[in-house]
Amino acid sequence: MTLDHLVYAVPDLRAGVAAFAARTGVEPVAGGSHPGGTANHLVGLGPGSYLEIIGPDPDQPGARPRAFGLETLREPRLVAWAIRPGDLDETVRQAREHGYDPGDVHPLSRRTPDGLLLEWRLTRRDDPAAVRPVPFLIDWGDTPHPSDSGLPQLTLESLTASHPDPGALRRDLSAVGARLDVTEDRDPALRAVLATPNGPLTLT
Template identity: 50%
Template sequence: MIDHLVYGTPELAGTVARLSALGVALSPGGRHVGLGTRNHLADLGGGAYLEVIGPDLEQPVPEGPRPFGIDTLTSERLLTWAVRVDGIDAAIAAARAAGHDPGPAHEMHRDRPDGVRLAWRLTAPPAPELDGLVPFLIDWADTPHPAASAAPGARLVDLRATHPDPAAVASWLDALGVRADLTVAAGPRTFTAVLETPTGPVELH
């Protein structure tokens, strides 16, 4: 199941304003303390959501690079995506048995604006040579899912990509059991999410 799309930006407030003007309503998500980022969220229907993530200038500069290559972004970009699993250790083992290693699971948490703490386990985005087209795994366990409190109104209707080696991407998707969630064709690297909003379709690239 698609859990969320990661849309990165070097300037969070401006991107949130632009997307809101296009019809993609967003609500504050929270800060990733120590990582130097924060996010805004939009419910995409079906239990999925859009995460718009960028630098949190109210935090101290982190010791290491911000996640998802945020520090190197010069413009907004659909960076990668996540798939939700129940039992992340078993999902990792299954992918390894199928020939692809998504890496170990790490624990993270953040607090919502209302003070509710969300906790999850996730892998790092795998296969960096495929530039974000292979999803990472995330397991929310017993914590509230972010889609439930994200701003409603948008709906994900298509997720597609092109890549010079579509077979390599497809092999990873097969190993993770999510090939049907992303259409991949041959071509230069592209990544596109099509959202239906109250004011019409919006494409994120």
């Protein structure tokens, strides 16, 4: 499996992007707006991977999107990650055979600031959890991958998870073909360490 991207949710997109830039020394690039009231900014994490900073779309006043818990989010949080399988539908089928349901596959799209329409498919679970340590699956099809758009770059040093039942989490990760170092803790969480011009940065 290939890491596609990390999802860092912020309650205020402009403020969240400014804070991230101040902490890292790297200015995220505007990605675009999504149907449903969200927008994002992006930073590359090497070939084929990126970090998505997502929040309510500031150009849609009053938007209260439910995606990634944004409707009730009060502080920035690393909420999810995505992997890119060779065959999305077959990976979903195999995961269900191994006891984990990644959710149904849904088509989504957004338009970049320069007008390019990006279209992709991803799995979506009806899950109220604030943090999703099992990755969702994504397939960009024929759409240019966001990491190929000349993004400013950081380095992902590590990605780990904690969970009240590490064994159960490892089984679910294995079902979708993913692997993480997992430690035991009361609440599920993701932890990414980034190498930045301003030194190491930990996102949780």
